[in-house]
Amino acid sequence: MATPPDIAAANGTDVPKLKIYFLPNLLTALNLFCGFVALTKIVEADINVGNYQQIKVALGFILLACIFDLFDGRVARMGGVESPFGREFDSLADLISFGAAPAFLVHRVVLKDVFVGHEEWGWFISSAYLLCGAFRLARFNCLAAMHVAPTKDFVGFPIPSAAGLVASLTLFMIWWSEKDFATGRWRYCLPVLMLFLSWMMVSNVRYPSFKTLDLRATRTFTKTLVAILFLGSIVIFREKMLVFVLPAFFTAYLIYGFVRPRISRRIRREIEEEEEDEEEEGGPAAPA
Numbered sequence: 001m002a003t004p005p006d007i008a009a010a011n012g013t014d015v016p017k018l019k020i021y022f023l024p025n026l027l028t029a030l031n032l033f034c035g036f037v038a039l040t041k042i043v044e045a046d047i048n049v050g051n052y053q054q055i056k057v058a059l060g061f062i063l064l065a066c067i068f069d070l071f072d073g074r075v076a077r078m079g080g081v082e083s084p085f086g087r088e089f090d091s092l093a094d095l096i097s098f099g100a101a102p103a104f105l106v107h108r109v110v111l112k113d114v115f116v117g118h119e120e121w122g123w124f125i126s127s128a129y130l131l132c133g134a135f136r137l138a139r140f141n142c143l144a145a146m147h148v149a150p151t152k153d154f155v156g157f158p159i160p161s162a163a164g165l166v167a168s169l170t171l172f173m174i175w176w177s178e179k180d181f182a183t184g185r186w187r188y189c190l191p192v193l194m195l196f197l198s199w200m201m202v203s204n205v206r207y208p209s210f211k212t213l214d215l216r217a218t219r220t221f222t223k224t225l226v227a228i229l230f231l232g233s234i235v236i237f238r239e240k241m242l243v244f245v246l247p248a249f250f251t252a253y254l255i256y257g258f259v260r261p262r263i264s265r266r267i268r269r270e271i272e273e274e275e276e277d278e279e280e281e282g283g284p285a286a287p288a
Contacts (some may be wrong), residue, residue, distance in 0.1 A: 021081040027072035028090050034065035035097025042105050052174045055109060058101070062167040063246070065097035069160045087144055091137040098163035099133035103194075109170060110190050125194050129166075132198035133159045139202070152272070154207045157200035161207075161253055165197065166190075168246035175243045197254075205257045208272045 038061040045054035072090060076082045103126040111122030136156050143155075169190060260268060 018085050019081075019083040020085050021076065021079070021083060023079070024072045024076035024081060024086050025089060027068045027075060028086065028093050031065045031068040031072065031090075031097050032093035034061040034068065035093065035101045037061045038065070038097070038101040039104060042101070042108050045108070047109060052109075052178070055105070055174065056171065058105060059167045059171050062097065062101055062105070062163055065093075065101075066160045066164045069094065069097070084145075087141060091141055094137055094159055095130075095134055098159045099130045099137075102163045102166040103127070103130045105170060106166060106190060106194060110173070114188060114191055122191075125191050128198045129162075129194050132201045133162070136201040152209055154209050156203050156205065157197060157207060157254060157257065158209075159201055161250055162197045162201055164246070165250035165254060166194065168242075168250055169193065172243050172247050200254070200257075206260070207253070207257045208260075 038058040041054045041058035041061065045052070045058070047055065069090070072086075073082075076086055106129075107122050107126040111125060112119070114122065136159055139155075173190065
């Protein structure tokens, strides 16, 4: 029978040491830091006078946390340094950056004005999003602890993508408001979306994780050129394009989970998988 760690320490036997790998956990810590800064900026924002600058900064930190979260697991897999500590630490960081921060953000910016006189509805919607995000992360960790065979799919909508969609749509609504466009009943869209995302995070809809993508993969000439032009246009026109590109990107990923089972395997493979390395073992073929 296995000896508990405290009894083993009392008996003088060796206690198992946690494996904490520096670079992946540094990226996870930066993810957590971005979530905390986002929360502080939301608290500091004085939106009663129509100043959304601090909210925009908070949105930027939430989206930056998405980037750190994208790379921490990838770095761990590429280096072969995945560990239970990293998995648990990543979930704790995700709950702050992609659970608490977006829920508080939407409640502060949108829900308090939507349910005037019925604040409890705003609290309920925000807490439902946070609770479902926590359930999703706990389910993921439990399946990993049970040594369920890993797949290339996420079960349920990933919480970083849910946070990215909420943050980008909030950014679009702020832009919409600053342009003095009429809001009308459009203000009810985000609360409905929050409830829908809450359900999607704990659903059984499968989404590709793109875990196999890495920097060493080959790409066709056309795909490489399109990607470079797309990224270049975002850098040049970031203030105008990000307002539209980010909501469209995260919305497309959300919808893709529903249409994915209905498209052909060839198209699905083209979207989700790597280009096969066409070079032979001895090197590229000589030019004709």
